[in-house]
Amino acid sequence: MTETFMGYxxxxxxxxxxxxIAIIPSVFCSGKVAERIxxxxxxxxxxxxxxxxxxxxxxxxxxxxxxxxIGKNPNYAGVxxxxxxxxxxxxxxxxxxxxxxxxxxxxxxxxxxxxxxxxIQEGIKKAREMQQVASRQQRExxxxxxxTIALNCGGSDVTSGLVAxxxxxxxxxxxxxxxxxxxxxxxTELLGTExxxxxxxxxxxxxxxxxRTIEDTEQRLERQTAESSNQARNHLISTGNYDGGLSSVVxxxxxxxKKSGNAPFSGVVxxxxxxxxxxxxxxxxxxxxxxxxxxxxxxxxQLIVFPTGRxxxxxxxxxxxxxxxxxxxxxQRMKENIDINVGRVIDGEASLEQLGExxxxxxxxxxxxxxxxAEILGHDELFCITRVP
Amino acid sequence: MSEHLxxxxxxxxxxxxxxxxKDNVSVALTQINEGENCLVRKGKEEEIIRVLERINFxxxxxxxxxxxxxxxxxxxxxxxRMSVPVQKGSWIHNHNMYCxxxxxx
Numbered sequence: 327m328t329e330t331f332m333g334y335x336x337x338x339x340x341x342x343x344x345x346x347i348a349i350i351p352s353v354f355c356s357g358k359v360a361e362r363i364x365x366x367x368x369x370x371x372x373x374x375x376x377x378x379x380x381x382x383x384x385x386x387x388x389x390x391x392x393x394x395x396i397g398k399n400p401n402y403a404g405v406x407x408x409x410x411x412x413x414x415x416x417x418x419x420x421x422x423x424x425x426x427x428x429x430x431x432x433x434x435x436x437x438x439x440x441x442x443x444x445x446i447q448e449g450i451k452k453a454r455e456m457q458q459v460a461s462r463q464q465r466e467x468x469x470x471x472x473x474t475i476a477l478n479c480g481g482s483d484v485t486s487g488l489v490a491x492x493x494x495x496x497x498x499x500x501x502x503x504x505x506x507x508x509x510x511x512x513x514t515e516l517l518g519t520e521x522x523x524x525x526x527x528x529x530x531x532x533x534x535x536x537x538r539t540i541e542d543t544e545q546r547l548e549r550q551t552a553e554s555s556n557q558a559r560n561h562l563i564s565t566g567n568y569d570g571g572l573s574s575v576v577x578x579x580x581x582x583x584k585k586s587g588n589a590p591f592s593g594v595v596x597x598x599x600x601x602x603x604x605x606x607x608x609x610x611x612x613x614x615x616x617x618x619x620x621x622x623x624x625x626x627x628q629l630i631v632f633p634t635g636r637x638x639x640x641x642x643x644x645x646x647x648x649x650x651x652x653x654x655x656x657x658q659r660m661k662e663n664i665d666i667n668v669g670r671v672i673d674g675e676a677s678l679e680q681l682g683e684x685x686x687x688x689x690x691x692x693x694x695x696x697x698x699x700a701e702i703l704g705h706d707e708l709f710c711i712t713r714v715p
Numbered sequence: 716m717s718e719h720l721x722x723x724x725x726x727x728x729x730x731x732x733x734x735x736x737k738d739n740v741s742v743a744l745t746q747i748n749e750g751e752n753c754l755v756r757k758g759k760e761e762e763i764i765r766v767l768e769r770i771n772f773x774x775x776x777x778x779x780x781x782x783x784x785x786x787x788x789x790x791x792x793x794x795x796r797m798s799v800p801v802q803k804g805s806w807i808h809n810h811n812m813y814c815x816x817x818x819x820x
Contacts, residue, residue: 484773488742492734492790518816522792571742571774573787573807574814577794584734584790672744674728677756 328504331473332465332694333628334403337428341472342400343628343693345463346371346644347430347456349406349449350397352420353378353413359434359442360408363449369457370406371643373709378413385714390415391598392711394423395624398600401644403463404430404456406449411437430456465695471505471604473693476622476630477585478511480615483635484570485652487581489671489678490633494650495587496682497631497689498606502589508606509595509622513543514613515582517562518575523583523608527591535594539610585633597621597712615640616710619647623709629693630708631685639663641705646698650685663705665698730754731764731776735791740775740807742789747776767804775807787812 334342347370351360357374364372373396377389397405397420405424409417421433432452439445477498479486498508510516516523520540527533562575572578592605598621601607611621615638619630623645630647632638637660641647651657654669666685670676692698731741731753741755747770755762755778762778770776775789783800786793787807795814801807 488732488734488773519792568809571771571808573775573809573812574795574816576792576814576816577789580790580792580794588791671732674730674744678732678734 328469328471329690330467330469331690333468333472334400334463335466335468336400338426340400340427340626341468341628342403343473343695344401344644344646345369345403345460346401347404347406347453347460348373348397348402348644349408349453350393350420351375351378352393352407352409352415352417355379355410355413356408356436356445359436359445359449360406362446363406363408363434363453366446366450367453367457369460370453371402371706373643375709375711377711377713378415381414383714386415388598388714389711390419390423392620392624393420395598395600395626396620396709397424398427399623399626399628399645400427401623401628402429403460404453405432406453406456407431407433408445408449409433409435411435430459432456469505470501470690473501473629473689474507474509474601474625474627475501475689476509476511476619476625476627478615478618478622478630479515479582479585479633480640481634481636481638482582483653483656484572485669485672486633486635487572487578487584488652489681490635490650490652490668491581491584493652493668493671493678493681494631494633494685495584496679497685498585499587499589500682500686501689502587502606505604507601507604507626508586508589509601509609509625509627510583510586510606511609511611511618511622512582512613513540513608513610514547516540516579517544517547519579519583522580523591526588528605532591532593536591536608539594539608543610595625598624600624600626612712614710614712616708617712619645619708620710621712629689631689633668634664637664639700639703639705640707641698641700641703642708643706646692647700647705647708648685648688648692648698649700662703663699728754729766730756733757733778734789737788737791739778739781739786739788741778743770743772743774743776746771765804767802768806770806777801777803777805777807779803781807
């Protein structure tokens with residue numbers, strides 16, 4: 327039987343688990359204006375970024391695609407695009423990309439409004455109107471098959487691969503079994519598991535895509551490390567990994583991969599692209615926490631589950647980031663930042679299966695509106711668009 | 716070791732975690748010394764294993780005797796092979812296990 331959660335059904339049939347207004351600058355120059363608009367309208371979030379100017383080629387296209395897909399994410403009830411006016415990826419193009427969703431959408435361009443003050447004022451009016459419409463929208467019962475969770479870890483320690491990631495994998499499997507979706511990323515943390523991942527692909531095409539994605543990343547890393555001025559840092563596994571009991575890169579990467587449980591892989595998506603079908607997917611992303619999270623939200627994730635052994639407080643604008651740790655010491659120290667302590671498995675208080683179920687139940691609660699610690703405290707550091715060198 | 720890793724090992728019972736049913740190693744959840752008995756949970760079943768040498772938190776214990784070149788299974792997958800044969804209860808690490816993937820000159 328498929329279980330349900332309470333979400334917002336959107337005009338295009340997609341489902342959001344939050345109902346905020348996104349204020350998105352098309353270029354870094356309009357970042358402050360976007361921020362000031364959001365400050366004036368509670369219930370809106372802004373996406374400050376350093377890009378959009380003097381970029382070319384795939385670098386600019388990745389920025390453009392990512393900004394459009396962020397705007398399309400169903401967690402946002404409406405979008406106010408804030409442009410400067412002379413940027414190469416124009417605010418009109420950003421708005422046109424978001425338009426097919428049918429969500430509330432307005433554009434404010436600083437050079438057309440007159441100055442930043444007038445642009446802020448205009449943006450506040452538009453966001454305020456949207457907020458009033460959004461405030462009347464109601465949550466409804468939605469099957470778990472409409473849920474897309476992202477798997478992203480950072481500040482990992484020995485407990486992450488040992489208990490936190492395997493427990494998350496159990497929760498992820500339960501969502502995928504019910505027809506829902508999950509996104510595994512951080513290709514740099516998966517080196518050595520390509521054959522194992524490829525065996526889990528639904529068909530030969532997906533298997534080949536998985537292998538190619540990991541090989542490309544490894545080749546890029548080899549180039550970068552060969553040119554590095556510090557040759558002591560070019561190994562796939564560190565002395566710290568060995569000290570913690572990891573004996574091979576395969577063992578280390580499996581610990582990261584286990585976030586995705588044992589479900590089959592339905593497909594591979596590029597950075598800045600949306601999932602085209604349901605099921606478990608591999609997203610081609612770097613290892614940076616923020617670049618990964620941003621790619622995952624662009625791909626359509628409504629919620630991020632984030633194991634962290636050492637502890638990190640970060641969050642994402644308008645997308646709950648559910649923090650779990652396998653380290654009881656970290657949990658005790660960072661209780662205000664971390665939602666679930668999987669370290670209880672190490673302490674002998676609970677089984678992996680029990681924690682997997684607890685994570686799953688918390689995902690359903692959070693999808694239905696329960697705030698996670700990162701969003702209640704206003705953490706939004708994870709919005710960060712990857713650059714293509 | 717747990718202090719060095721900044722992990723509080725509150726578990727007073729000497730126990731080890733079996734991550735996948737297919738695994739032939741389990742992971743120590745506390746420091747286990749030579750000759751001590753260690754509890755391994757396999758789903759609802761439990762097995763007591765006598766540990767042959769000191770095994771630190773996070774490190775692997777052989778659950779069966781392993782021949783040379785036998786696959787070492789953790790997470791239900793092959794993480795490497797034995798470079799020498801070992802007995803049940805031994806510590807498994809890169810001193811007696813090899814993995815060609817990821818090794819560089």
